[in-house]
Amino acid sequence: MARSLDSFYRSQSLIYKYVLHLVTVAAIVFFFPRGGQFKYEFQKGKPWQYENLYAPFDFSINKSAEELEREREEIRAQQIPYYRFDTQIEQQVYQEFDRSFSEYFNPQEFDTRSWNQLRQRGLALLDSLYVNGIWDGNAPPNTDRIYLVRDNEASGMDADRLLRMGDINSWLRQELRAGYASFTNRYQDLFFRVVQPNVSRDEALTARELEEELSRISLTRGNVDEGALVIARGEVVEAENFNILQSLSGEYESELWSENNQYLILGGYTILVALVLLMLLLFLKKYRPQVYQNNVKLTFIFVNILIMVFLTNLVIKYDDAYVFVVPLCVLPLILKTFFDARLGLFVHVLTVLILGFVVPNSFEYIFLQIMAGIVTILTVSELYKRANLFISVGQITLIYILGYFAFHIIHEGNIQNVVWVNFGFFLLNGMLTLFVQPLIYIYEKIFGMVSDVSLLELSDTNSKLLKELSTKAPGTFNHSLQVANLAEAAANEIGANAMLTRVGALYHDVGKMNNPTYFTENQITNINPHDELDPQESARIILSHVIEGIELARKYKIPDRVIDFIRTHHGTTMVYYFYKKAKEMQGEEVEEKKFRYPGPIPFSRETAILMMADSVEAASKSLVNPSYTIIEEFVDKIVGGQVQAGQFINADITFREIETVKKVLKQRLTNIYHLRVEYPE
Template identity: 55%
Template sequence: MSQLINKIYKNNAIVYKILLFLVAVVAIVYLFPKGGQFKYTFSKGKPWQYDNLYATFDFSIQKTEEELAAEKQDLIGNSKQYFIYDVNKVTQVKQDFTAKINSVQSTDSIPKSELMGLVSVGNYVVDLVYKNGYLSENTQHKNLKSNDMVYLITGSQVEGVNFGRFLVSRDVFQLITDNIGETPYNHGQNVLLNILSEVLKPNVFFDANFTQKSLDESLNNISYTKGLITAGELIILKGDIVEGKKLAVLQSLKLESESKVWTESNYNWIIFGYTILVSLALLMLLLFLHKYRPEIFINNNKVTFIFFNVFLMILIQTLVIKYNVDYLYVVPLSILPIVLKTFFDARLGLFTHVLTVLLLGFIVPNSFEFIYLHIIAGIVTILTVSELYKRANLFISIAQITLIYMITYFSFSIIKEGNASQINWGYFMLFSANGLLSFLSLFFIYMYEKIFGLVSDVTLLELSNTNTKLLRELNEKAPGTFQHSMQVANLAEAAANEIGANSMLVRTGALYHDIGKMLNPMYFIENQSTGVNPHNDLSPKDSAFIIISHVIKGIELAKEHRLPDRIIDFIRTHHGTSLVYYFYKKEQDLNPDEEINPSKFQYPGPIPFSKETAILMICDAAEAASKSLKNPTAQSIERLIDKIVEKQKSDNQFINSDITFREIEKIKKVIKKKLMNIYHLRIEYPD
């Protein structure tokens, strides 16, 4: 058991990658839609590329979304309108009328014979009004015409009547005046007019609840199919154009096949298939890192960062599809290549983007169109996005990416529809929103720098500003070291540009590589302006200790000021494991009979492990040594640089830095040229 634990401990980096791989596979497969995959691919307006297709089972032809929407709209437009006939209201009105007439009979001087006639007319008007129904005009119902059929609910009975049968207040008043008699009215007729106007109340009301219930029932009873295909029936011939009924039948077959595939008995097999495909994609990513980016592969933090971004893009796209597939193209997948190119390189960014888009092809509709569009956009992203610290660059690049989205979608649309009249222009707004959201890449870059400790060009630009607190302090306390760092930064930047390394990174690292000297500036010759050398009072061992300690103190100072690890790497490695040769030789001269332990005069390392750190080591040593030349000439500079680099090579300082002999020769050539320009003597001007 202890051996197993020791083995796991020794190989903890590999164990971590395996666990990360498994977690990523499970998480991505979990996000995949719970449905089978149709084994044929087809597009509207394209020819059927497979053999003649026959139905292998019975299935219904599904109506399209447009057909269902039109049918629902038709039901809503022609829905039954229900009204309630209130019988109690009629009874109440008749009672009120009788009461009013009786009160008139006892108080008014209308002759009895005339009053009896008025009562007869009044009852006739009441019966006539409520025979047709008195409609309340305060109820909300859709605009109906006179000949529209509506349904009147009277108690437990429902009958269909014309809407024009109902009387409204205007009609009721006209009916009263028509039956009372001719104008001018006498006293009795006026009394009857007032009584009828007062007691007659609406008794027909629109029943909104029952109407809505009836409409909901009709909508629920809509048939989602429009025909049946039986087993053995020909669906489409090879070469036929996929359109019209054939398209509808194929779409129905696809839905039915996917539902049949995704059954409980097949569930585990389909999950197993998804797991294999996702595993292959992520394995390709790991193999790419292992073969072409070993410095990233060995760094678990960076591998985690890459896998996290892949999962994040798939998660966001999945959520959008789940809640509203119409916003499919709003998700700014171009953020992924932008971020990866910023922190790593273009090749890794494009490779990861392509794998991510291929995985998303499992969950999106029209997968070929989606994959083609996003891969083209990803290529444009990689080709155009550069130097994010220049504000205009990102704006121009995202504008180009958005334009590519629009052009590609436009092309697909006219291919499928045969013309431009059916293009969904709303997608162009989605692509514009996609472009705007792509600016979030700056936010993600900032957050990733804080979370994963990565460094972008934007941060490097900020750090390389000589007005930053740390560099300003270096200039004040150790001006000679500051000038040396500036010269080394210029040399290193030129050398990096020559061999295609990260010039911004190496320049920034060069500016900070000697910050440890500011704690004891007078012990370093470039800061000794008075001619007094404090090393004269120290032993060679003590002097070597002070010189060597500027690396350790520089690392501590950098961490105190929260410099990124990639910058601290330059402080660690700029002397590698070389000797403080001057004091080592001095110790040998003072003690010729003793065997001097070189480890007391040796920098702790590590040796450079990237092209950029190797460049800094060469440039730092070359610039410092060039100051020792009393009469610098082209020949002396060339011999000096060759000697320094050969010594570093013989000490195996570059074996971990992935730098070639050819690149080292190019670096030497650049340094020689720059130093010759620096030490070029001007002609002496006459007095």
């Protein structure tokens, strides 16, 4: 039982990778749309590359989006609007007329018969006005015919039979010419007071009727019978047969997805996605073993793939026209920031291949996204410089626009039908890509990783830890600055991460703050505290600065990538001075382990560069009257000893790169110790 538990404990990292792989595959397949895949790939304007295709079953030909939109526009243009007649307003007008008539036609001016005639004439005019109603003047009819709804019954009528308020005076003059012309002004004043519009456009009913009409549009036109020839081999896929092929593809996918075979289709998706992610794991295991062994970094990569798949599927389910709004180039940007360009591009390509299952026009999508990913990898450098990110995003957006424009010309053969709004989607994609900066900060906090932006902040010598180092151990601080300059120059020369190397060099000796006077660079008098200690105790103090440096760095929340430099900058080398001193005092009984750093040895080019620069800079203080020849032999001896001791066997650094580093160190030390002209007194 104990042996089984021990075996499980040792294998837990591998088990975690299996679980991560399975969970990611399951999540991606879950996001996939429920439907089969048409087994033929076709593009408009390209010849049909397969054998003659015959209809496997009866299916309807779907109308194109342009045809459907044309029909909708025709219905909208021909729609007859609805207007509602308000009978209550009509009653109110008649009541107000009865109350106000005597004010404008005083009964004392007329005999009873004449007064009644004038009143009846006014009522007749109101009847004429309200026989069809008076329009309120809003939302004018845009057709010759309208539907007038009176008492919940709609009847058609000519729109010009509706009278507007502004036309009442001229209508009254026309109606009163025969026999009542002298009373025109009175009638106009009276009607101005009492008449109110009672016909208004019923927007809700009009919209509802329009929706009903639009819903009656048939989505198909014609049928293709089973066994009929759909397209012949070599025939160019043009507008008509392209539409037929799309109809067959949609019908095929819906027919294929049924309860009987849905699990088979899901199984096929699962196998393909599992293969893609397996390729990623194999790549990491072979070419990026440090990332493969680190489950946090592995999880980080898989989570980013999942996020991109989820966002793309979400957009497709809403409207696949917006698929290029998803800022997929954020993925290689982030991975290049935290890892390297090759890994970023590899993961980007695999993610695009996965998305090829679900996006429309998969070939066009895959081509554009891979091109954009390559441009991202090639152009983005020093992301902590804001201008670089804006320039890179501009280039990515340009690639999208040019690629889409080229595909449109290939498919359509002209530029007349370009959907210009798609260019807006590409611009929106570019703006969303700029969100990578705050996203990097979020990832740093969640996964404990470090980017060049954080490294730039850590390189500030006014940071709390470095300021404390400069106060407590000024000699060590100056030594760290010199080492940082040497290491940065060497890293630049061989293409390593210069920013990371510089930051690692600045912090590599922070452990010396606890006992600064026990290190020669901090001794300002001739008194050496080691003279009063035995060699083993002196060696213990010297060796402890590595462990104490790691503890201090963790206390100040320095990232692990920087702590790696503290841990490895002496590798497994020996404190030879005190070892030799102990041997002289104790003979052959000295335990070598007590005088050797615990390691580990450098495991990257950057940590290897720091070990070389640190040893060379520290030892260079002992040179007397240095010349270029002396410096050259001195550097060769120190670095050669480290190589001979196997300190760089785990670092991804070649002999050629080591020689380049040595060359840079020689040049820099020569510049530091160059001879000056002796000035006369």
